[in-house]
Amino acid sequence: MSGDRRFPASVYSRGTEPDARFTLANERTFLAWIRTALAFLAGGVALEVLGLDLHPGFRVAASLLLVAVGMLIPLIAWIGWMRTERALRENRPLPASLMGITLGVAVTAAGVLVILAIVLA
Known part of the structure; x- marks a missing residue:
């Protein structure tokens, strides 16, 4: 399949085809982040749906x-x-990842909110 017929064309229309191992490793990394996203979604839903005896405002936040x-x-x-x-x-x-700082701040903030929800319950 030619580069101009693959999605996204903005990626595949550039340069030359790299070693397939590197492309597949890049795809596995993407899929690992998708699993991480699912875990965040599940954690947020579980925290709210389980009805834990926590301060409601901080729990919702x-x-x-x-x-x-x-x-x-x-x-x-x-x-x-x-x-x-x-x-x-x-x-x-390879470019630097934007994910580290995003997840670090988010997990820290969520942890602080949960601690406050426990302490102030």
Whole structure:
């Protein structure tokens, strides 16, 4: 299949075809982030649905944060996949990931909200 008929054309129309192992590793990384997003969504839903005896305001805030980040992760993962694939195709250094700081801040914030929900229950 030619590069101009593959999706997304903005990725596949550039450079040359890299070693398939690198492309497949990039795809596995993308899928791992999708699993992470599902875990965030499940955690946010579980925190709210289980009806734990926590401060309701902080519990809802933590749940909403986890669900919102769970919805954001696939977007960041897709952008990261495209940036990495382009770099592979153009024989450039791999770009830095945007995911680390996003998840670090989100997990810390959710943890603080859950601690507050427990302490203030």
